[in-house]
Each structure stands twice: as structure tokens, then as C-alpha cells.
């Protein structure tokens with residue numbers, strides 16, 4: 254129905270790519286992860302089929318790809334080699350009919366460079382649209398987009414990298430950072446087409462990654478090679494893998510984020526430069542600076558990938574004090590503590606010591622109660638979301654029921670330090686107040702939802718469009734009085 258379709262994706266998938274099924278089953282037992290992921294998201298599954306399917310465990314590396322193949326718009330004429338600026342690695346590897354190669358555009362982003370493992374067809378599409386179009390920007394719009402592809406000098410003063418006990422390198426705030434401030438925006442060092450990531454054998458992916466990294470400009474390559482591998486992963490080589498290739502492979506899987514790119518085919522014949530067709534393509538992307546952010550289950554930063562500039566944009570989810578560590582979450586923060594801990598252990602090989610996971614070593618006995626309470630709140634959040642997202646129930650007491658639940662939801666997000674997702678609670682509050690015919694309160698919460706949702710998820714989300722429409726005209730929004738029983 255219209256109501257469910259409209260806010261299909263106000264949830265977000267876990268930020269970091271779980272590389273679990275990439276690694277041999279000794280590090281991630283195949284029996285465990287899928288079950289736990291499904292448990293963590295069980296309340297999404299019936300309603301949001303596409304989101305749920307994206308969260309399913311990856312197919313095994315050797316198995317054929319599952320699900321519908323992604324279809325690209327028709328490609329422009331020519332081969333990558335004919336297009337200026339791009340080079341291609343000597344060896345390519347097939348997934349089904351598609352041949353995947355390592356393409357590098359060394360001049361990208363003022364000489365930072367980027368390598369992309371994908372098909373020639375996709376490179377032709379990517380290379381013909383900003384910000385990867387090889388020719389100097391001639392129009393102001395493209396020039397503006399290009400200038401925004403990177404962290405500005407003032408942003409890079411917000412933090413410094415330091416070694417943190419038991420966490421490797423992390424980023425510390427060097428000055429106060431206010432809620433909603435952009436902290437960094439970075440383009441990837443390497444992107445891997447999801448079809449190659451899921452479909453290639455480890456050896457083949459490692460081979461392409463090796464070519465991709467070696468072709469990067471020196472500075473970017475060195476920064477990539479300095480990134481971490483999980484602490485307990487030995488790099489020994491073996492089989493057809495050299496130690497160098499295995500290192501690159503492990504760095505990539507420990508540091509990759511899922512990113513979605515819009516592929517546009519521009520209609521040249523019309524002369525106006527209009528977009529003839531577009532589609533979305535998933536990639537796994539490693540960034541040299543964003544990937545330094547350590548995990549926390551109540552993180553102080555949120556982020557989204559901006560396809561127009563190919564950059565990961567990172568924002569403060571709450572006020573941050575100088576000296577505080579900057580953190581993101583690697584897992585869905587609404588999962589139970591045991592599930593989060595298990596995923597972090599099996600996938601990134603560390604024991605989470607954040608306040609929602611581990612007792613304070615000074616008084617572990619006292620903190621047990623605190624952790625139990627946190628888990629109980631998180632469980633109530635999930636149950637409230639489930640109940641509020643059932644739009645079929647009418648409320649016999651319309652002045653209180655849905656709105657009360659939504660207000661409780663906001664309080665619980667705040668108590669759990671989940672400002673990074675508080676827009677989800679504001680969204681429900683806006684709908685519930687509108688659902689009982691209180692436009693004023695509904696608009697207030699829609700405004701709050703937009704204020705945090707825009708910076709933490711970006712401007713192109715269905716829930717952003719929905720909240721804008723509600724602010725514009727609450728009575729014309731689908732949710733107007735939807736909880737009030739219709740009298741015969």
C-alpha cells in the first residue's frame with residue numbers, strides 16, 4: 254500500500270560491510286551469522302522485503318549469485334581504454350558472464366586517485382557522469398560538485414589520529430563539535446562491485462584488489478596499506494595467495510563500507526544533457542580516513558554515502574567534547590547486546606567495551622544491572638517500533654495511544670544514547686500525532702526528524718520527502734487522522 258511503500262527505507266542497514274562470509278568458515282561459522290542477523294531484524298522482514306533481503310547473509314563465495322541480477326542502463330559507446338584518465342589492470346576475472354577488472358582513475362579528486370573493481374560497462378557509465386567524468390569541469394554545477402568531494406581544511410582540524418589502548422588507531426576530537434556539523438567527507442581508495450565481492454573466489458578478488466591498490470597514486474596507496482587488519486588475523490599467504498595479496502584482501506574486508514551508487518545514462522541526442530535512465534548499484538568501498546573510526550554501540554557520529562560526489566559524509570550525531578573519541582557503529586545498534594557482541598567478535602575480532610556492552614572494570618557487579626536495563630530498553634524500542642509500524646490498528650482512545658508510544662520511544666532512544674537514529678523516533682511521533690489529528694505537534698516532530706535525518710541519512714531518502722510533505726500540509730499527508738476510527 255501507499256503507506257508502507259512510502260517509508261520503506263527509513264531504517265538503515267548496518268554501516269560497515271560484514272566481511273564475514275568472505276573469510277573461511279573458521280573465523281565465522283556459517284551456521285551462526287545468518288541466524289543472528291535474521292533475529293536482529295526479524296521485525297522488518299514481513300514489511301520491508303527489499304531491505305530485509307539486502308540484510309540476508311551473503312551467498313558463499315563459490316556459490317552462484319542469488320536473487321535478481323542488477324540490470325544497468327544501456328552503456329555508451331566505446332571501451333574504457335578509449336576514455337581519458339582511466340587505466341585497467343592486466344588480469345580480469347569472470348562472475349557468470351560479467352568480466353570484472355581493476356580500473357584506476359589516478360587524477361580523481363585532485364590526484365587522490367580511485368580504483369574500482371567492476372565491469373567495463375559500469376566504468377563507462379561511472380566515467381561519463383560527475384564526479385568521475387575525466388574532462389575538466391566546464392559548467393558551474395559540475396565544478397561545485399567536484400569541489401565538495403573532500404574534507405575541507407577546517408574539518409580536518411576537528412580531529413587527530415592517535416593510538417588507543419586495545420583499539421589500534423582511532424580519531425579523537427581536538428575541539429568542540431556541535432550536533433549536525435560535518436566532520437569529514439572522503440572519497441574511497443577502492444570500490445568493489447557487489448557482484449564481484451559476492452561472486453568471486455577469495456583468490457580472484459585478492460588478485461584484482463592487488464592490481465587496484467598498486468595502481469593508486471603513491472600517497473593514497475600508502476594510506477590504504479597502513480589501515481588495520483583484525484588483530485587476530487595472521488597474514489601468511491598460502492595456496493595461490495601471496496602474503497601481500499592476503500594482506501590487501503584482509504585490509505579491504507576489515508575496512509569496507511557498503512555504498513550505493515546511482516548510475517545515470519545521459520541522453521546526448523536530446524542535446525540538453527538530460528538523464529535518459531538511471532539505476533542503483535551496490536559497491537563495497539574502503540576509505541583511508543573514514544575507516545579509522547572505531548566502533549561504539551552509542552556512536553557520536555553518523556554518515557551516509559553521497560553518490561553525486563562519491564563521498565562518505567560523516568556528521569556529529571550529538572555535541573562532542575575535545576578529547577572524546579569519534580565513533581560510528583559497525584552493527585545495528587537496536588540489536589540485543591549479545592547479538593552485537595557476537596557480530597563484533599566474529600566479524601571485526603574485538604570485544605566491545607562500550608558502555609552498552611561491557612561493565613566498568615572498576616565495579617563490574619554493579620554495572621550488570623545497568624547493562625540488563627539497557628538491554629531491556631533496547632528490547633522495548635524494538636517492540637514499540639513493531640507496534641507503531643502496524644498502520645492497520647485504529648485506536649479507540651485516539652488522543653493518547655499511538656502518540657504516547659512514540660513519546661516513550663523518543664525517551665528510550667535518548668536514554669540509550671542513540672541520537673544517531675533519533676530521527677526514526679521523531680518520524681513515528683510525527684505520524685502518530687498526525688494520525689490523531691494534531692497537526693501542530695505532528696509538524697514539530699517532522700521538523701525534528703528532518704533536522705537530524707537530513708544530516709545523518711542525506712537529503713534523498715523517502716522519509717525525508719514524507720516529512721517535508723507533512724510540514725507543508727499536514728492535513729494532506731496520508732497519515733492525517735489515520736488512527737481515528739471511521740464512524741459508520
Ligand SMILES: C[S@@+](CC[C@H](N)C(=O)[O-])C[C@H]1O[C@@H](n2cnc3c(N)ncnc32)[C@H](O)[C@@H]1O
Nearest residue numbers: 419420421422481483544545546547548601603
Ligand atoms: C575499521 S578498523 C578501525 C580503525 C582501526 N582501529 C585502525 O587501527 O585502523 C576496525 C578495527 O578496529 C578495531 N576496533 C574498532 N572498534 C573497536 C572497539 N570499540 N574496541 C576495540 N577494537 C576496535 C578492531 O581491531 C577492528 O577490526
